[in-house]
Amino acid sequence: MAEAQNIPVGSTTAGSIAVAAESTVATRMSAPPSFDVQDFPVPHGREEEWRFTPLERLRGLHDGTAVATDEGVRVEVQAPEGVTVELVDRDDPRLGKGGTPVDRVAAQAYSSFEKAGVVTVPKETVLTEPIRIAVHGEGGTRFGHQVIELGAFAEAVVVIDHTGDAVLATNVDYILGDGAKLTVVSVQDWDDKAVHVAQHNALIGRDASFKSVVVTFGGDLVRLHPRVSYAGTGGEAELFGIYFTDKGQHQEHRLLVDHNNPHCKSNVVYKGALQGEDAHAVWIGDVLIEAKAEGTDTYEMNRNLVLTDGARVDSVPNLEIETGEIVGAGHASATGRFDDEQLFYLMARGIPADEARRLVVRGFFAELVQQIGVDDIEERLLVKIDEELEATV
Amino acid sequence: MATLEIRDLHVTVEADNATKEILKGVDLTVKQGETHAIMGPNGSGKSTLAYSLAGHPKYTITGGTVTLDGEDVLEMEVDERARAGLFLAMQYPVEVPGVSVSNFLRTSATAVRGEAPKLRTWVKEVKEAMERLNMDPSFAERNVNEGFSGGEKKRHEILQLELLKPKIAILDETDSGLDVDALRVVSEGVNRVRETGEVGTLLITHYTRILRYIKPDHVHVFAGGKIVESGGAELADKLENEGYEAYTKGGASE
Numbered sequence: 001m002a003e004a005q006n007i008p009v010g011s012t013t014a015g016s017i018a019v020a021a022e023s024t025v026a027t028r029m030s031a032p033p034s035f036d037v038q039d040f041p042v043p044h045g046r047e048e049e050w051r052f053t054p055l056e057r058l059r060g061l062h063d064g065t066a067v068a069t070d071e072g073v074r075v076e077v078q079a080p081e082g083v084t085v086e087l088v089d090r091d092d093p094r095l096g097k098g099g100t101p102v103d104r105v106a107a108q109a110y111s112s113f114e115k116a117g118v119v120t121v122p123k124e125t126v127l128t129e130p131i132r133i134a135v136h137g138e139g140g141t142r143f144g145h146q147v148i149e150l151g152a153f154a155e156a157v158v159v160i161d162h163t164g165d166a167v168l169a170t171n172v173d174y175i176l177g178d179g180a181k182l183t184v185v186s187v188q189d190w191d192d193k194a195v196h197v198a199q200h201n202a203l204i205g206r207d208a209s210f211k212s213v214v215v216t217f218g219g220d221l222v223r224l225h226p227r228v229s230y231a232g233t234g235g236e237a238e239l240f241g242i243y244f245t246d247k248g249q250h251q252e253h254r255l256l257v258d259h260n261n262p263h264c265k266s267n268v269v270y271k272g273a274l275q276g277e278d279a280h281a282v283w284i285g286d287v288l289i290e291a292k293a294e295g296t297d298t299y300e301m302n303r304n305l306v307l308t309d310g311a312r313v314d315s316v317p318n319l320e321i322e323t324g325e326i327v328g329a330g331h332a333s334a335t336g337r338f339d340d341e342q343l344f345y346l347m348a349r350g351i352p353a354d355e356a357r358r359l360v361v362r363g364f365f366a367e368l369v370q371q372i373g374v375d376d377i378e379e380r381l382l383v384k385i386d387e388e389l390e391a392t393v
Numbered sequence: 394m395a396t397l398e399i400r401d402l403h404v405t406v407e408a409d410n411a412t413k414e415i416l417k418g419v420d421l422t423v424k425q426g427e428t429h430a431i432m433g434p435n436g437s438g439k440s441t442l443a444y445s446l447a448g449h450p451k452y453t454i455t456g457g458t459v460t461l462d463g464e465d466v467l468e469m470e471v472d473e474r475a476r477a478g479l480f481l482a483m484q485y486p487v488e489v490p491g492v493s494v495s496n497f498l499r500t501s502a503t504a505v506r507g508e509a510p511k512l513r514t515w516v517k518e519v520k521e522a523m524e525r526l527n528m529d530p531s532f533a534e535r536n537v538n539e540g541f542s543g544g545e546k547k548r549h550e551i552l553q554l555e556l557l558k559p560k561i562a563i564l565d566e567t568d569s570g571l572d573v574d575a576l577r578v579v580s581e582g583v584n585r586v587r588e589t590g591e592v593g594t595l596l597i598t599h600y601t602r603i604l605r606y607i608k609p610d611h612v613h614v615f616a617g618g619k620i621v622e623s624g625g626a627e628l629a630d631k632l633e634n635e636g637y638e639a640y641t642k643g644g645a646s647e
């Protein structure tokens with residue numbers, strides 16, 4: 001589980017595999033899932049789901065004091081022909097099908113948004129160009145809701161870009177029809193002050209495959225909750241994540257894969273690099289294999305690379321198995337550091353210091369970047385990773 | 394002909410909030426084509442000498458000079474020293490997570506040679522060098538030193554020696570912890586490099602065992618932070634029979 005030898009001071013990497021009759025994933029939360037913010041008490045910080053998050057930096061998203069602004073956050077959707085893009089009212093029946101808010105901020109977003117975006121790819125439509133959603137902040141506060149729905153056997157790539165400065169709380173539903181294939185790349189390339197809290201709910205149809213790539217570079221506080229459940233058998237989920245946590249940033253990724261149907265697969269790989277004083281990355285990976293989910297095949301992994309002193313990682317993989325009739329289940333978490341001895345070793349082989357650091361970080365991420373499968377995104381990420389390195393080292 | 398000249402080298406380290414002098418005036422000249430064995434008891438400062446020559450930041454040079462072909466080595470950064478032709482095979486090679494051996498070797502060769510080696514010839518060069526050292530090809534895809542056994546780490550160091558072709562190679566206890574088979578393979582690797590006549594070798598060791606495979610031209614006894622006796626290969630035989638007691642009496646070193 002915790003494989004690394006030189007875990008940086010203050011970091012934790014604690015994992016568990018529990019074989020139990022009943023899941024504790026739900027009972028660890030301070031309230032059951034609900035669309036209504038009133039069903040959640042205002043968190044004080046000691047709750048299991050909030051204990052790593054600096055509440056005082058949430059800009060009031062958690063306690064009802066955040067107020068949506070009319071302007072200051074723009075959302076633009078660019079979609080190829082054949083795709084329907086709509087803005088719909090709160091009572092639209094397509095909203096909320098992917099999953100229910102599991103914490104107070106997600107419920108606040110659901111209770112507060114005015115219009116929701118719905119992007120629909122009709123059945124059997126195979127897109128050759130990505131759908132692009134640009135969320136750009138100009139200092140505003142926004143509660144949002146976005147649905148992306150693929151009909152049966154539709155195929156699409158969606159790239160969601162977050163830039164600028166905003167306080168944003170949203171729920172994003174990904175609904176995959178039978179046999180559909182969806183790749184979503186969500187890039188959090190925020191300015192330094194942005195606060196972004198979101199729950200992603202993927203509901204994967206029979207034999208459908210879902211690939212989520214979450215890339216978090218910016219923001220003061222980013223807390224994302226990618227969640228997956230299956231609407232039928234034979235579904236597949238790949239959840240990839242890359243984060244680069246700089247000085248003072250809090251970046252938190254809390255995943256849940258609920259194997260609630262038989263013969264589904266999931267593969268979770270999140271990798272993060274940290275540098276600078278008080279850079280804090282949190283990774284929670286909950287995988288639940290329900291009693292009825294025989295034939296499940298799942299693996300989850302989190303790796304962290306700490307580049308400087310003063311950064312902290314909390315990594316908690318958690319696998320709960322309620323049936324023994326599975327194909328495979330495993331998890332791994334490791335946090336290591338790039339230290340002066342490693343730098344010396346590389347330099348002693350003629351490699352200049354900045355190149356040594358680049359080599360280590362690129363190498364660390366490369367394998368994962370290569371699995372994204374969207375060329376211009378892969379290139380952009382490698383460039384971005386280099387920029388991150390140059391920015392503060 | 395490349396020459397490394399060490400003159401009256403004094404080195405300190407910080408330990409437990411105190412400054413401790415480890416090297417107390419080392420004098421040594423190593424020329425291309427020569428092999429010098431440095432032998433000494435544990436704690437006498439052999440690794441300190443090796444690290445100081447390579448430029449490890451933990452060691453402070455308080456006096457003396459080191460030059461390579463007249464160039465001031467002590468003024469150079471760690472990577473500059475390597476590019477100038479100094480190579481240190483480390484006693485304890487460092488694990489580098491996320492960097493594959495193949496990527497590491499190529500980046501290093503590119504830096505040291507000043508241009509990227511041509512891909513096709515490079516792949517062949519690495520493959521053949523690995524075969525000679527009995528290294529499985531899968532090695533290239535593993536992360537640098539991560540999970541390597543002691544013997545694998547040492548082979549990997551010698552692989553780099555063969556690929557980087559330095560002017561001066563410092564081998565710090567490359568023999569320690571190796572079984573006889575591994576010792577032979579590693580020694581053969583060192584000898585292949587030596588036979589080119591292009592490298593000056595500083596072979597640091599605690600035991601005389603490796604000198605059966607790698608014949609030194611000069612043997613130096615290192616004790617208490619300096620060279621206390623120098624001679625030919627016969628000096629190694631004397632150490633084999635008598636040990637280091639004669640040099641460590643008087644408490645110069647443990």
Ligand SMILES: Nc1ncnc2c1ncn2[C@@H]1O[C@H](COP(=O)(O)OP(=O)(O)O)[C@@H](O)[C@H]1O
Nearest residue numbers: 406407408415434435436437438439440441451
């Ligand atoms: N980085 C360091 N920090 C503190 N003390 C050191 C360091 N390196 C070496 N020393 C001390 O210097 C002395 C010589 O060590 P070393 O050069 O490793 O000897 P050798 O290689 O001959 O066994 C020892 O007393 C050791 O504890």
Ligand SMILES: [Mg+2]
Nearest residue numbers: 439440484566
């Ligand atoms: Mg030593």
